[in-house]
Amino acid sequence: MDNPLHSEFTEGIKEALQNNNQALAAAKIQEYLDQQNNTPLNIAITGETGSGKSTFVNAFRGIDNSDEKCARTDENTLEVISYPHPNYPNVTLWDLPGVGTTKFPADKYLELVGFEKFDFFIIISDTRFRENDVKLAQEIQKMGKKFYFVRSKIDNDLRAEERSQREFDEKKMIAQIRENCIQGLQQQGVESPKVFLVSSFKLQLHDFPLLHKTLERELPAHKRNALLLAMHDxxxxxxxxxxxxxxxxxxxxxxxxxxxxxxxxxxxxxxxxxxxxxxxxxxxxxxxxxxxxxxxxxxxxxxxxxxxxxxxxxxxxxxxxxxxxxxxxxxxxxxxxxxxxxxxxxxxxxxxxxxxxxxxxxxxxxxxxxxxxxxxxxxxxxxxxxxxxxxxxxx
CATH class of the missing domain: 1.20.120 (Four Helix Bundle (Hemerythrin (Met), subunit A))
Structure with a gap:
C-alpha cells in the first residue's frame, strides 16, 4: 500500500519544479527527507524479570552488554526506561517492568506504562508464556495494538537438548519448542499467537529474520523505513x-x-x-x-x-x-x-x-x-x- 504522505510530497515537489520554483522544490524535498529519516518508531519490550528483555534490547540496538549505553542485564526493571537506537534516535526500544508486580498490576499495566505511545509490543519469555503474559496480550489486543511473543535464549535450550539426546535434530527440536509455545498460548485463550524463537547473541539465526519480515509487513508504510534502517544486516x-x-x-x-x-x-x-x-x-x-x-x-x-x-x-x-x-x-x-x-x-x-x-x-x-x-x-x-x-x- 502506498504511503499517502509520499504521494503528497511527490506532487508538491513536481508542482514546484513545473513552476520553475527551485527554492520551494528544495524546501519540500528537504522536508520529505527529514520526514523519512525522523519518523518515530517506539517498540515496547515486556516480560518477566530474567526473561532476557534487556539482552534483547541491546542486541536489537547493536550494543554489547558491556557498553555504557546498554540496558542493564544484571538488575530488575522497575520503571519504564527508554533506549534510543545509537544510530537512529527516532527508533526507541522501551524496557518495561514485568507485568503483575505490586507497582504494575496486570489490570492497570498498560495504563501505567503509557501504552498509547508504543507502535507494537514484544512479549518475551525464556521458558513458557505464563498467565500474566496472556492477560497482557489480551489487553493489548483490546487496545487495537499489535503484539508478538518472543521465546528468548533458544540457544541455551538447544545446547541442553543436544547434550541429553543421542540423535539430536536441531530443526525438529526448534519446531517442537515453537509448537509447544503456540499450543500453550492457545490453551490459555490466545487466538493464532505469533511466536518467534530468538537467540539475542545471534540474531541472524532462528526466527529473528521472520520476526523482522512480520513487523515490516504489519507496520504502517511510513514506519517501515525506520525499522529497516535500524535493523542489522x-x-x-x-x-x-x-x-x-x-x-x-x-x-x-x-x-x-x-x-x-x-x-x-x-x-x-x-x-x-x-x-x-x-x-x-x-x-x-x-x-x-x-x-x-x-x-x-x-x-x-x-x-x-x-x-x-x-x-x-x-x-x-x-x-x-x-x-x-x-x-x-x-x-x-x-x-x-x-x-x-x-x-x-x-x-x-x-x-x-x-x-x-x-x-x-x-x-x-x-x-x-x-x-x-x-x-x-x-x-x-x-x-x-x-x-x-x-x-x-x-x-
Missing part, C-alpha cells in the same frame, strides 16, 4: 532492501543539488554537493554496518577475525573517516563525474541557457556519484556478511 535480503531504500532517495538528493546549481555563485554548487555527499555516504556506511564498532561486534558474534571482515571491504570510505577531501579524491578518480563537475561550473555563465545547463549537469553528477558509492558500499556489505557467515552467495 541479518541476511542478504536486508542488505538489498536497504540499498533499494537508499536508491529511492537519490533522485531527491540530486534535485536538491540541481536547485543549488541555479544560484550563480562560483564554487557554491561544488561545495554544497561535496557536503551533501559526505553526509549521505556516511549514512550509507552506518546503514550497512561498515564502521568500526559494528564490524567488531559482528566479529565477536560470528567468531570471524576482524581483519578478515575488514579485508572484505574494497571501498576506503568504509574504514576511514569520511571527509570532503576523501570524497573529492574518489570523485577525481571517476573521470565522467569530474568532467561533469567542471562542465557545470563553466556552463553556468553561458548566456540564457547557462543556469538550466548547470542544473542538469549538477543533477547528473550527484545522481551518478551517489549511485556509484551506494553500489560499491552495498557490495562491501554483501562481502562482509558473506565472509562473516561463511556463505557462498550474493545479493
Amino acid at each position: 541479518i541476511n542478504l535480503e536486508i542488505i538489498n532492501k536497504k540499498k533499494e531504500a537508499f536508491q529511492a532517495e537519490i533522485k531527491y538528493l540530486a534535485t536538491l543539488s540541481a536547485a543549488v546549481a541555479a544560484v550563480p555563485v562560483t564554487g557554491l554548487s561544488v561545495a554544497v554537493d561535496v557536503a551533501l555527499l559526505v553526509g549521505v555516504v556516511t549514512k550509507y556506511v552506518v546503514g550497512f554496518g561498515l564502521y568500526s564498532s559494528s564490524l567488531k561486534s559482528l566479529a565477536g558474534s560470528t567468531g570471524v577475525p576482524l581483519k578478515d571482515l575488514t579485508a572484505a571491504i574494497h571501498l576506503p570510505l568504509a574504514v576511514t573517516k569520511i571527509t570532503p577531501f576523501l570524497i573529492l579524491k574518489l570523485l577525481s578518480q571517476c573521470v565522467s563525474t569530474a568532467a561533469s563537475t567542471a562542465a557545470e561550473e563553466e556552463s553556468r555563465y553561458i548566456p540564457i541557457i547557462g543556469i538550466p545547463a548547470a542544473m542538469g549537469l549538477s543533477f547528473i553528477t550527484t545522481y551518478r556519484a551517489l549511485s556509484t558509492f551506494l553500489n560499491m558500499l552495498a557490495e562491501d556489505a554483501d562481502r562482509v556478511f558473506t565472509k562473516a557467515l561463511g556463505l557462498n552467495t550474493s545479493v
Whole structure:
C-alpha cells in the first residue's frame, strides 16, 4: 500500500519544479527527507524479570552488554526506561517492568506504562508464556495494538537438548519448542499467537529474520523505513532492501543539488554537493554496518577475525573517516563525474541557457556519484556478511 504522505510530497515537489520554483522544490524535498529519516518508531519490550528483555534490547540496538549505553542485564526493571537506537534516535526500544508486580498490576499495566505511545509490543519469555503474559496480550489486543511473543535464549535450550539426546535434530527440536509455545498460548485463550524463537547473541539465526519480515509487513508504510534502517544486516535480503531504500532517495538528493546549481555563485554548487555527499555516504556506511564498532561486534558474534571482515571491504570510505577531501579524491578518480563537475561550473555563465545547463549537469553528477558509492558500499556489505557467515552467495 502506498504511503499517502509520499504521494503528497511527490506532487508538491513536481508542482514546484513545473513552476520553475527551485527554492520551494528544495524546501519540500528537504522536508520529505527529514520526514523519512525522523519518523518515530517506539517498540515496547515486556516480560518477566530474567526473561532476557534487556539482552534483547541491546542486541536489537547493536550494543554489547558491556557498553555504557546498554540496558542493564544484571538488575530488575522497575520503571519504564527508554533506549534510543545509537544510530537512529527516532527508533526507541522501551524496557518495561514485568507485568503483575505490586507497582504494575496486570489490570492497570498498560495504563501505567503509557501504552498509547508504543507502535507494537514484544512479549518475551525464556521458558513458557505464563498467565500474566496472556492477560497482557489480551489487553493489548483490546487496545487495537499489535503484539508478538518472543521465546528468548533458544540457544541455551538447544545446547541442553543436544547434550541429553543421542540423535539430536536441531530443526525438529526448534519446531517442537515453537509448537509447544503456540499450543500453550492457545490453551490459555490466545487466538493464532505469533511466536518467534530468538537467540539475542545471534540474531541472524532462528526466527529473528521472520520476526523482522512480520513487523515490516504489519507496520504502517511510513514506519517501515525506520525499522529497516535500524535493523542489522541479518541476511542478504536486508542488505538489498536497504540499498533499494537508499536508491529511492537519490533522485531527491540530486534535485536538491540541481536547485543549488541555479544560484550563480562560483564554487557554491561544488561545495554544497561535496557536503551533501559526505553526509549521505556516511549514512550509507552506518546503514550497512561498515564502521568500526559494528564490524567488531559482528566479529565477536560470528567468531570471524576482524581483519578478515575488514579485508572484505574494497571501498576506503568504509574504514576511514569520511571527509570532503576523501570524497573529492574518489570523485577525481571517476573521470565522467569530474568532467561533469567542471562542465557545470563553466556552463553556468553561458548566456540564457547557462543556469538550466548547470542544473542538469549538477543533477547528473550527484545522481551518478551517489549511485556509484551506494553500489560499491552495498557490495562491501554483501562481502562482509558473506565472509562473516561463511556463505557462498550474493545479493
